[in-house]
Amino acid sequence: MTTATPAYTRLEALFARLANIEEALNILHWDMSAMMPQGGAGGRAAQLATLKTLHHELLTGSEVGNLLTEAQGEELHGWQIANLHEMRRDWVHASALPSSLVEEISHANSACEMTWRKARAASDFASVAPFLAEVLRLTREVAKIKSDALGVSPYDALLDQYEPGGRSAEIDVIFADLADFLPGFLAEVQARQKPAPQGPKGPFPVERQKALGLRIMEVLGFEFDHGRLDVSQHPFCGGNPDDVRITTRYDEADFMRSLMGVIHETGHALYERGLPDSWRGQPVGRARGMSIHESQSLLMEMQACRSRQFLAFAAPIMAETFGAKGQPGWDAETIYANNVRVNPGFIRVDADEVTYPAHVILRYRLEKALIAGELEVNDIPAAWNESFESLLGLKVPDDRLGCLQDIHWYDGAIGYFPTYTLGAMTAAQLFDAAKSAVPGLLTSIGKGDFRPLLSWLREHVHGQAANLSASELLASATGRPLDAAVFKAHLKARYLVA
Amino acid sequence: MTTATPAYTRLEALFARLANIEEALNILHWDMSAMMPQGGAGGRAAQLATLKTLHHELLTGSEVGNLLTEAQGEELHGWQIANLHEMRRDWVHASALPSSLVEEISHANSACEMTWRKARAASDFASVAPFLAEVLRLTREVAKIKSDALGVSPYDALLDQYEPGGRSAEIDVIFADLADFLPGFLAEVQARQKPAPQGPKGPFPVERQKALGLRIMEVLGFEFDHGRLDVSQHPFCGGNPDDVRITTRYDEADFMRSLMGVIHETGHALYERGLPDSWRGQPVGRARGMSIHESQSLLMEMQACRSRQFLAFAAPIMAETFGAKGQPGWDAETIYANNVRVNPGFIRVDADEVTYPAHVILRYRLEKALIAGELEVNDIPAAWNESFESLLGLKVPDDRLGCLQDIHWYDGAIGYFPTYTLGAMTAAQLFDAAKSAVPGLLTSIGKGDFRPLLSWLREHVHGQAANLSASELLASATGRPLDAAVFKAHLKARYLVA
Numbered sequence: 001m002t003t004a005t006p007a008y009t010r011l012e013a014l015f016a017r018l019a020n021i022e023e024a025l026n027i028l029h030w031d032m033s034a035m036m037p038q039g040g041a042g043g044r045a046a047q048l049a050t051l052k053t054l055h056h057e058l059l060t061g062s063e064v065g066n067l068l069t070e071a072q073g074e075e076l077h078g079w080q081i082a083n084l085h086e087m088r089r090d091w092v093h094a095s096a097l098p099s100s101l102v103e104e105i106s107h108a109n110s111a112c113e114m115t116w117r118k119a120r121a122a123s124d125f126a127s128v129a130p131f132l133a134e135v136l137r138l139t140r141e142v143a144k145i146k147s148d149a150l151g152v153s154p155y156d157a158l159l160d161q162y163e164p165g166g167r168s169a170e171i172d173v174i175f176a177d178l179a180d181f182l183p184g185f186l187a188e189v190q191a192r193q194k195p196a197p198q199g200p201k202g203p204f205p206v207e208r209q210k211a212l213g214l215r216i217m218e219v220l221g222f223e224f225d226h227g228r229l230d231v232s233q234h235p236f237c238g239g240n241p242d243d244v245r246i247t248t249r250y251d252e253a254d255f256m257r258s259l260m261g262v263i264h265e266t267g268h269a270l271y272e273r274g275l276p277d278s279w280r281g282q283p284v285g286r287a288r289g290m291s292i293h294e295s296q297s298l299l300m301e302m303q304a305c306r307s308r309q310f311l312a313f314a315a316p317i318m319a320e321t322f323g324a325k326g327q328p329g330w331d332a333e334t335i336y337a338n339n340v341r342v343n344p345g346f347i348r349v350d351a352d353e354v355t356y357p358a359h360v361i362l363r364y365r366l367e368k369a370l371i372a373g374e375l376e377v378n379d380i381p382a383a384w385n386e387s388f389e390s391l392l393g394l395k396v397p398d399d400r401l402g403c404l405q406d407i408h409w410y411d412g413a414i415g416y417f418p419t420y421t422l423g424a425m426t427a428a429q430l431f432d433a434a435k436s437a438v439p440g441l442l443t444s445i446g447k448g449d450f451r452p453l454l455s456w457l458r459e460h461v462h463g464q465a466a467n468l469s470a471s472e473l474l475a476s477a478t479g480r481p482l483d484a485a486v487f488k489a490h491l492k493a494r495y496l497v498a
Numbered sequence: 499m500t501t502a503t504p505a506y507t508r509l510e511a512l513f514a515r516l517a518n519i520e521e522a523l524n525i526l527h528w529d530m531s532a533m534m535p536q537g538g539a540g541g542r543a544a545q546l547a548t549l550k551t552l553h554h555e556l557l558t559g560s561e562v563g564n565l566l567t568e569a570q571g572e573e574l575h576g577w578q579i580a581n582l583h584e585m586r587r588d589w590v591h592a593s594a595l596p597s598s599l600v601e602e603i604s605h606a607n608s609a610c611e612m613t614w615r616k617a618r619a620a621s622d623f624a625s626v627a628p629f630l631a632e633v634l635r636l637t638r639e640v641a642k643i644k645s646d647a648l649g650v651s652p653y654d655a656l657l658d659q660y661e662p663g664g665r666s667a668e669i670d671v672i673f674a675d676l677a678d679f680l681p682g683f684l685a686e687v688q689a690r691q692k693p694a695p696q697g698p699k700g701p702f703p704v705e706r707q708k709a710l711g712l713r714i715m716e717v718l719g720f721e722f723d724h725g726r727l728d729v730s731q732h733p734f735c736g737g738n739p740d741d742v743r744i745t746t747r748y749d750e751a752d753f754m755r756s757l758m759g760v761i762h763e764t765g766h767a768l769y770e771r772g773l774p775d776s777w778r779g780q781p782v783g784r785a786r787g788m789s790i791h792e793s794q795s796l797l798m799e800m801q802a803c804r805s806r807q808f809l810a811f812a813a814p815i816m817a818e819t820f821g822a823k824g825q826p827g828w829d830a831e832t833i834y835a836n837n838v839r840v841n842p843g844f845i846r847v848d849a850d851e852v853t854y855p856a857h858v859i860l861r862y863r864l865e866k867a868l869i870a871g872e873l874e875v876n877d878i879p880a881a882w883n884e885s886f887e888s889l890l891g892l893k894v895p896d897d898r899l900g901c902l903q904d905i906h907w908y909d910g911a912i913g914y915f916p917t918y919t920l921g922a923m924t925a926a927q928l929f930d931a932a933k934s935a936v937p938g939l940l941t942s943i944g945k946g947d948f949r950p951l952l953s954w955l956r957e958h959v960h961g962q963a964a965n966l967s968a969s970e971l972l973a974s975a976t977g978r979p980l981d982a983a984v985f986k987a988h989l990k991a992r993y994l995v996a
Contacts, residue, residue: 020548023541024526031525035533039724040741043521046779050518054552226537243538281544 007070008080011087012282014058014067019281021055023240030238030245034230056102060095079284082467086283089164096149097142105138109412116410123400125381128410133377135412136370143371155371158415162290163422165469168368170482171418174425175361177484182358183391185488189342189354189495199338200329204255204322212255212321213248213262216314220266220300221454227269235261237268237297241280244269255322256339260301267300268293270454274462284466290416292470294423295430296461302353302424303431303490304453309446311336340494344392346401353424354491358391360421363406367414425487426474430461432486433478505568506578509585510780512556512565516588517779519553521738528736528743532728554600558593577782580965584781587662594647595640603636607910614908621898623879626908631875633910634868641869653869656913660788661920663967666866668980669916672923673859675982680856681889683986687840687852687993697836698827702753702820710753710819711746711760714812718764718798719952725767733759735766735795739778742767753820754837758799765798766791768952772960782964788914790968792921793928794959800851800922801929801988802951807944809834838992842890844899851922852989856889858919861904865912923985924972928959930984931976 025048032044068088076084112131119128143154150157152167159166213229227244239245246265248258271287279285287293304310312332319330342352348359366383369375375383384403385396396402408416434456435441444452460477468476475481523546530542566586574582610629617626641652648655650665657664711727725742737743744763746756769785777783785791802808810830817828840850846857864881867873873881882901883894894900906914932954933939942950958975966974973979 017548020545021552024522024545024549027526027529027545028522031529035726037723037725037741039721040738043738043740043778047518047522047525050515051522051549054519223537225535227535228533240538240541242541243535280541 005071005074005076005080007067008074008076008084011064011067011071011084014064015087015090015283016281018055018058021051021058025051025055026238026240027243027245030247033232033234033236033238034245034247056094056099059091064091065095079279079467083279083282083284086164086286086466089160090283092149093146093161096146101138101141101145105135105142105412108134108138113407113411116404116407120400120404123398123404125399125404128404129377132380132410135410136377136414139412139414140371140373155368155415158371159418160415162413162416163419163470164289164466165471166289166291166418166422168418170471171364171422174482174484175357175364175418175421178357178421178425178487179361179391181484181488182354183393185491185495186342186344186354186392190344192496193342194337196341197334197337198329199334200255200318200322200324200327202254203252206250206252208321208323209250209252209255209258212318213259215317215321216259217262217266219448219450220263220305221270221450222266223273226273229262235265237265237272239272241272241275244272255318259318260305260339263305264297264301267297270300270457271296271462274454274458275465276463279465286466288464288466288468288470288473290419291422291426292461292473294419295426296457298424298427299431299457303427304445304450306339306353306494307442307445308332308336309442311339313446313448342495344394346388346394346396347405354495355392357421357424360417362387362391363408363417364421367409367417371414422470422482425482425484426470428487428490429474429478429480429483430457432490433460503569503572503574503578505565506572506574506582509562509565509569509582512562513585513588513781514779516553516557519549519556523549523553524736524738525741525743528745531730531732531734531736532743532745554592554597557589562589563593577777577965581777581780581782584662584784584964587658588781590647591644591659594644599636599639599643603633603640603910606632606636611905611909614902614905618898618902621896621902623897623902626902627875630878630908633908634875634912637910637912638869638871653866653913656869657916658913660911660914661917661968662787662964663969664787664789664916664920666916668969669862669920672980672982673855673862673916673919676855676919676923676985677859677889679982679986680852681891683989683993684840684842684852684890688842690994691840692835694839695832695835696827697832698753698816698820698822698825700752701750704748704750706819706821707748707750707753707756710816711757713815713819714757715760715764717946717948718761718768718803719948720764720767721771724771727760733763735763735770737770739770739773742770753816757816758803758837761803762795762799765795768798768955769794769960772952772956773963774961777963784964786962786964786966786968786971788917789920789924790959790971792917793924794955796922796925797929797955801925802943802948804834804837804851804992805940805943806830806834807940809837811944811946840993842892844886844892844894845903852993853890855919855922858915860885860889861906861915862919865907865915869912920980923980923982924968926985926988927972927976927978927981928955930988931958 028044028048028051032041036044068084068091071084108131112128112135115128115131119125139158140154143158146157146160147154150160152160155168156166159168210229217229218224226242227239227246230245230247231249232247233249235246235248237244237246246262246269248261248265250258271293275285275287305314315330315332315335316325318335319325319327324330342354344355345351348356351359362384365387366375366380369383370377380403381399388394388396388402408414434453438452438456441452444450461473464473464476471481526542526546526549530539534542566582566589569582606629610626610633613626613629617623637656638652641656644655644658645652648658650658653666654664657666708727715727716722724740725737725744728743728745729747730745731747733744733746735742735744744760744767746759746763748756769791773783773785803812813828813830813833814823816833817823817825822828840852842853843849846854849857860882863885864873864878867881868875878901879897886892886894886900906912932951936950936954939950942948959971962971962974969979
C-alpha cells in the first residue's frame with residue numbers, strides 16, 4: 001500500500017505535521033481568549049505569526065504541487081480520494097496568493113478592525129469607510145486570483161474559504177424563497193403572539209449558572225475527559241477533537257442566554273469530538289465547513305433544546321439549581337414560552353430564530369454586490385437601511401444598529417455570513433430526518449436521553465467528516481438537497497401551530 | 499549597523515523565530531499541566547513533538563554553522579558578543595547529537611519514567627533498574643559526544659545543559675565544604691531546638707488559600723497584567739516573560755505549604771518578568787541558568803519571606819484571610835517558629851533549609867560517579883543508603899524513601915541536581931549583598947514593601963539576563979565568587995543565634 005502510493009503517503013505525513021501546527025494554534029487561540037493576561041498580547045501575536053508562517057511555508061513548499069499531481073495518478077480508494085481533494089483545496093488557497101498580498105491584506109484588516117471598534121462606538125461610518133474601502137479593494141483582488149485558481153466566481157472563491165464547494169447560485173434560490181416567505185410569516189406570528197409570561201427572576205449567581213451549564217452539557221453528551229467549559233468575552237468552540245474547549249459568558253440578570261449559548265457551543269463540540277479518529281490530522285478528517293458546523297450547534301440550540309420536550313425536562317433542573325423550586329415563573333410552560341418569543345430588532349446576534357435569516361440575507365446580498373463591484377463602500381449605509389426596512393419593517397436609526405454592528409467585513413471576512421442561515425436550515429432538515437429515522441426521538445430528549453440523537457448524528461454527520469461535500473452529506477443524511485420547505489415547516493409548527 | 503554585520507543580523511532573525519516557537523511550547527506545556535483534560539494527552543504529545551522537531555530543524559539548518567563562524571568575524575559590541583556566544587551554545591547542544599540518538603534517548607526516557615512510577619509505588623528498584631541502565635548507557639553516550647563538542651568533561655557537558663558554564667571541579671570544592679559543615683551543624687541545631695509551638699489549626703479552605711496567595715504575590719511585586727496563578731499537580735513557573743504562569747496546589751490541612759510554594763514560584767516569575775525587554779527573544783535575553791533561577795525563588799522563599807520581619811508583617815494577613823484574628827497560634831512568633839523548624843527526613847522535596855543540601859550533595863556525587871563509570875545502576879541503592887546515613891544520620895528503610903523518590907534520573911535528567919543547592923547558596927549571598935547595599939532592606943520587607951529589594955534584583959540579577967556567566971554575575975553583584983561561608987553564616991544566624 002505504502003509503496004504503491006509514494007506521493008500520497010508523503011502528503012499524508014506532511015498534512016499530519018500541518019495538523020499538529022494547526023492544533024497548537026487552536027490551543028494558543030483559546031488561551032488568548034480565555035486565559036491570557038492582557039500583557040501577553042504582544043508576545044502571543046508574535047508566537048501565532050511565527051507558527052502561521054511556518055505552516056504556510058510547509059504547505060506551499062516547492063514539492064507540494066508536484067506531489068499532488070503525482071498522487072492524482074496513484075491508485076487511491078474511498079476516503080483517500082476525498083483526502084487528496086481536500087489537500088489540493090488547502091494548497092490552492094494557500095499558494096494562490098503572492099505573500100506580499102497576504103501581508104498587505106493582513107495589515108489592512110487589522111487597521112480596519114481597530115478603527116471599526118471606535119467607529120461602531122461612535123456610530124461614525126465615515127471614519128472607517130476609507131479603511132473598509134482598502135479591505136474591499138484587496139479582497140476583490142484575492143477573490144479574482146482565487147476565482148481563477150478554483151474556476152468559480154470571485155464571490156464563490158471567497159465563500160469556498162468557509163463553505164467548501166458552496167455556490168451562490170444555489171444560495172440565491174434558497175434565500176429568495178426565504179426572503180419571500182419571512183415578512184408575511186413574521187406579521188402572522190406577531191399578530192398571534194400572546195404577551196410573554198413573567199419568567200424566572202434573578203439575580204442568577206455565576207457559580208450556579210456554571211453548574212447548570214456543566215450539567216446540561218453532560219446531558220447532551222459532552223465528554224469532560226475531552227474538553228472544558230470556560231469564560232471568554234465572545235463565546236466560541238475551540239481546541240481540538242480530543243480536547244474541545246468551549247466558552248460562554250455570564251449575565252447575572254439572565255441565565256438563559258448563557259445556557260443556550262453553552263448548548264450551542266456544545267453542539268459544535270459534539271461535532272468536533274465525533275470526527276473519525278482514524279482520519280485525525282488529515283484534511284478529510286476535519287469538519288465539513290461552516291454551514292454543517294453551524295447546523296450542529298443550531299440543531300442542539302434551536303431544534304432539540306428549544307423543544308417543549310427538552311424544556312419540560314430541563315425546567316425543574318433549572319429551578320433546582322437556582323434554589324427556586326416551586327417559585328412562580330419556573331414552570332415548563334413559562335420557560336418554553338419565553339424561549340420562543342419572536343421580537344424583531346436591529347442586532348443580528350440578539351435576533352430570534354424567525355428574524356435571524358433576514359439579517360443574514362441582507363448581509364449576503366450586500367457583500368455579493370460589493371465583490372461584484374455593483375456596490376461601493378460609501379453606498380453601504382443606505383443600501384443596508386433600505387434592505388432592512390423591506391425585510392423586517394423597521395427603520396434603522398443609526399449605523400451602530402445597522403451596518404457597523406458586525407466585525408466580519410471590517411476584519412476582512414466576506415463570504416462567511418450565508419453559512420449562518422444555511423446552518424439553521426440544515427439543522428431543521430437534519431433534525432426532521434432524525435425524527436423520522438429514530439422513533440421516539442423527542443420522547444428520549446424529553447427524558448434527558450440524547451444518546452439516540454447523538455448516535456444518529458455520529459453516523460450521518462460527525463463520522464462523515466469531510467468525505468462528502470456539504471450538499472452530498474445533507475442528501476445522504478436526509479434524502480434530499482437543502483430545501484427551504486423543511487425550515488419553513490419547522491417555523492410554522494413552532495410559531496403558528498403550538 | 500545591519501549591513502556591517504550581515505551574518506549576525508540573520509542569526510538574530512533566526513533566533514527570534516526559534517524563541518517564538520519556544521514561547522508557544524511554554525504555553526502548551528503550562529496548559530498540559532494546568533488546564534488540559536486527560537483525553538488531550540495523545541494529541542498534545544503530537545503537537546509538542548512537531549513543534550520541537552521544527553525548532554530542531556531550524557536550529558540545525560545547514561547554514562547556521564557557517565553564519566555563526568562568519569558572525570565571529572564581524573564587529574560586534576557588548577551584549578551582541580554574549581548573544582553570539584549563547585547562540586553557539588544552543589547550536590552546539592542541538593547539533594552535536596545524531597537525530598537517531600536523540601530519538602533513542604527520548605524513547606528510553608519515556609519507557610523508564612513510566613516504569614519508575616510503578617516501581618516507586620511498589621518500592622521495587624529491581625523492576626526499573628534495566629530501564630535506568632539503558633537511560634544511563636545512552637546518557638553516557640550523549641555526555642561523551644557533548645564533551646568533545648564543548649571541550650569539557652562528560653559530566654560537565656550534561657551540567658552545561660542546565661547550568662551554562664558550570665564546572666564540577668568548582669562544585670566539588672564548595673560541596674565538600676558544606677558536607678563537612680552540615681552534620682555537626684545539624685546536631686547542634688537539633689540539640690538547641692525547642693518543641694514546635696502549636697500553630698494555626700485548619701481546615702483552610704482552598705478559596706481563602708488562593709486569596710492569600712494572590713495577595714502575597716501582589717506584595718512581592720507580581721504583575722497580574724503579565725501573569726496568572728493556577729493549580730497543577732507539580733507546582734512550577736512557566737509561560738513567558740510578559741505572561742508568566744505560576745502554579746501551586748492546595749492542602750486544606752496546611753496552608754503554609756502552598757503559600758511558601760507560591761512565594762517560591764513568584765521568585766522565579768519576578769526573574770522572568772525582569773529580563774530586559776530590549777533583548778526579548780534573543781538567547782542573551784534569557785534567564786542565566788538553573789542555579790541563578792533557583793536563587794531567585796529561594797531568595798524570596800527562604801531569605802526574604804522566612805525572615806522574622808516578613809512573617810511579622812504577614813501573620814495578621816494570614817489570620818485575617820482565614821477569619822482567625824486573635825485566635826491562638828496565629829501570632830507572628832508562632833508562625834515564625836513553625837517556619838524555621840529543622841527536621842531531618844528521607845524526602846528531598848519535604849526537606850528544610852538545613853538538611854536540603856545533604857540530599858543534593860548525595861545525588862550530585864552519585865550521578866557524577868554514574869557518568870564517570872565508577873558506579874553502575876545496580877549499586878545505586880547501597881551507595882545511596884550509605885551516603886544518606888553518613889550525611890543525615892538516618893537509615894533509609896526502603897528505596898521508595900531512598901533512590902526511587904525523584905523523577906530526575908529516571909527521566910534522563912542527570913546533571914540537574916547540584917543547581918538546587920548552588921541556588922540556595924547563591925540566594926544567601928545575593929540577599930546578604932542586597933542587605934549591605936540597601937539600608938533598611940529588612941525594615942521595608944517588614945512593612946510589605948518589596949520595591950527596594952526588587953529594584954536591587956532588577957539591576958544586579960534580572961536585568962543582566964545571560965550577558966554574564968553565573969559566576970561573573972554573582973561576582974559582579976556581590977563582589978566575590980560563590981562562597982559557602984555566606985550560606986553557613988545565614989544558617990548559623992537563623993538556627994543558632996535567633
